[in-house]
Amino acid sequence: MVVxxxxxxxxxxxxxxxxxxxxxxxxxxxxxxxxxxxxEDGFKVIEVEFRPTAENFAKYFYERMxxxxxxxxxxxxxxxxxxxxxxxxxGIIMKLKISRKIxxxxxxxxxxxxxxxx
Numbered sequence: 150m151v152v153x154x155x156x157x158x159x160x161x162x163x164x165x166x167x168x169x170x171x172x173x174x175x176x177x178x179x180x181x182x183x184x185x186x187x188x189e190d191g192f193k194v195i196e197v198e199f200r201p202t203a204e205n206f207a208k209y210f211y212e213r214m215x216x217x218x219x220x221x222x223x224x225x226x227x228x229x230x231x232x233x234x235x236x237x238x239x240g241i242i243m244k245l246k247i248s249r250k251i252x253x254x255x256x257x258x259x260x261x262x263x264x265x266x267x
Contacts (some may be wrong), residue, residue, distance in 0.1 A: 150220040157219075164213070173201040203228040207236035 171193040174184075189193055199205045203226045207266075211224040220246035 152219065160217070160219075164210070168195060171195045173197060175200050203232070203234040205237075206232045209236075211236045 151218050162227045172187065172199070176196040176198055184194065197209070199209065204216050207224045207226045210226065211221055214224070221238065223235055224236045227233045
């Protein structure tokens with residue numbers, strides 16, 4: 150499958166904008182009164198059907214892109230600048246990796262960044 154990179158960027162931006170600057174919670178995990186107060190105070194609240202972790206969002210984005218007709222190989226979601234969850238398709242098996250970027254200084258005083266997978 151060939152996709153114009155500009156079209157892919159537009160789709161990804163629109164999809165990620167939905168969640169930008171939002172409080173993302175698992176559906177039915179918060180008292181209704183608390184939820185209503187947050188909404189009344191102007192918070193952008195999004196309820197999802199799963200616990201909103203990087204691992205679950207990697208799966209969510211992977212599946213959503215596939216449903217939209219994109220042929221996916223891998224999705225990476227970063228929790229922090231150094232922690233990420235990768236979901237990739239190997240054959241018909243989905244594989245989830247948790248990684249952490251490791252920064253170190255080599256003997257020449259240059260910073261090297263590598264990823265360690267768990």
